[in-house]
Amino acid sequence: MRSTVAIALLVLLGVHLSNATSYFTEEFSDAGWEGRWVLSKAKGAEQGAWKWTAGKFFNDEEVQKGIQTAQDARFYGISAKLDTPASNAEKPVIIQFQVKHEQKIDCGGGYVKVFGSDLSQTEMVGDTPYHIMFGPDICGSSTKRVHVIFNYKGVNHLIKKTIPCKDDELSHVYTLVLNPDQTYEVLIDLEKVESGSLEADWDMVPPKTILDPEAKKPSDWDDRRKIDDETDSKPADWDKPEFIPDADARKPEDWDDEVDGEWEPAQIPNPQYKGEWKARQIDNPKYKGEWEHPKIDNPAYSKDESLGVYTDLGAVGFDLWQVKAGSIFDNVYVGDSLAEAKAFAEKTWKVNKDGELKAKEAIEKKEREEREAAEAKRKAEEAAADEEEDDDEKDEL
Template sequence: MARIVLLVLPLLAALCLAEPSVFFKEEFADGDAWKERWLQSKHKSDYGQLKLTAGKFYGDEEKDKGLQTSQDAKFFAHSAGFPAFSNKDKTLVVQFSVKHEQNIDCGGGYVKLFPSTLDRADMHGESEYNIMFGPDICGPPTKKVHVIFNYKGKNLQINKDIRCKDDVYSHLYTLIVRPDNTYEVKIDNSKVESGNLEDDWDFLPPKKIKDPEAKKPDDWDERPKIDDPEDKKPEDWDKAEHIPDPDALKPDDWDEEMDGEWEPPVITNPEYKGEWKPRQIDNPDYKGKWVHPEIDNPEYTPDPTLYSYEDFGALGFDLWQVKSGTIFDNILITDDEKFAEEHATNTWGVTKEGEKKMKEQQDEEERKKQEEEEKKRKEQEPPEEVDDDDDDDDDEEEEKEKEDEEEEESEGPQKDEL
């Protein structure tokens, strides 16, 4: 027995100390060497260019360098390959950071995971992929996180609405797909959505369908209330809604030959009671709302391997942007959720606060600069011209004062004589 324990303990220790599988990791930390790993598709001749930069604001100029879309109104098609692997019986974690520092108006910020059979030199929008994941923004209506799985040749979008971040800062997006057919989506290392693959995507036909043989009986009464058959309309109920005003008098100057026959104005009849309706009573034949019976769907077959793909071999940016400037960084594909979380903390987590601080400083400097320019502009403006009307008024006052002085001079001697 002791010998068995001695054999098992090292095995358990080895399992506990097993390193996570890192299938792909890209932090763009080796300068222009990224160009050897990332290939631009030649499917079209006018794809947009990517460049290595930390952008206009950052927490660390070197650590925050990533691939940035650099041309407006362009499609982008770059991909990187890695040794092929399958996620069968494994957790799959896809993680990367996105920074829309251009305050994007319309464009994608997602990645695609392709099989190793992808012809990277000919990658395009119709190239078959396994998973598409990440933010997509196009005006106020579209600010969502795509989570799309390819299943038997069809691209299936998640049935839930996951809102993405739409500010100018770096944000981290994480997709976790587990062997028990569950999933989790995280933004900035915090869970925003989770569930079951079969429930949240249309991978399979429904388990239950309405029984095609079932039909609501003709005598099935779904009315909870009915008219009271004993309730009768009163004989004096019907009154006209409008009547001639009894207090109106024909004007004395009314000329019927000229004005036509006089008719009094119409008023609402105070005795009008509206449309009569019998009172309602409980329906004695009420059976409730008929529910269509369901049966097992003969076309439904469970699939415990919805999560699984036999072959991953490339990750690519296949997207369109109206206004460029998005930076992609800290890309990771692994089978270890904890490792992915630690990697996020040690990359995006280290520089995010510094990035925000630098942007706020730039905004404050720009605000002060605009205030100074506005102040200088006002100082350089010529003084306002005096209104001509004011000049005319001044001339009139001067002329009047002069006339008054002349009158005083002419009256002076006459007073002395008196």
């Protein structure tokens, strides 16, 4: 029997979800997705094709179908209009989607863009203005991060924090929460990985405070924690050469000084060498700590109540460049309830993730066994060929 507390929680959750607004959801669960999404034609022959598939490994093939980038070294552009334009002026906006880099991605985007409702879908390109860009970007070993970019007064601003992204071949869920109070959260696989304020974590407006340009560190400020002990002195026998002649070395009998030059024994490390002498360190009695540059109010700062507020989030799209194709995008959600977004991800992603992993491991095991069998066959054939060659040589004898 459920406890009273558990029942109360379920009731509260039900009420919360019933009050939630979902502006857009897409599971790509039926062939009708092609009627809901519009392909960009802006790049012509360089525009990559999309494939409707669950990929090479999955838990439930029909449930886990998404749209996959299908051609290497191509631009990808596809978008869909929201059922109702979203706004975070009074309620949060949650942007969530799932991506699986099945191709062991080496360089390519995996993010979603959110546009205004006036988006010209067939003309969508990288330079098309957008409100929000969110999701993973991978290129080599140096770039493996989650982009969170907001457009403010016509300029795109990247988050100052570094948020590592997932770079394996499994499906992962990325969630962005944008609140009316100019705060945000980023979740990966339903776990919060970053949060804060737009004012602090983006350079969209001047900072509240700046370093006082008139302040200078006092000339007598001593910030050395340790100093040399003046009573310490170098021992008389300290200085020894780092290398010495090898006492066991002998001049070769065939050494000719006129031809080979004057012979000298090889140098070997000196076991008595002690390195550079340094005085013993002691606490500095004059240490004042690290000097902190005082700050003052920034005269250029003024709070902008419109920062990060979007009243016309009308379309979502994947606008990407991929060197190596194979990323599968799925389960897109735009709404005003984090609880509903999590429930959507629980239903579409979490229930399948363990089975997906097992399917991947099964494929890898089969491929490994096939490689081992092929290698064993190759070695057996080589051994048989060697044996036949030996037999031929014996016959000739």
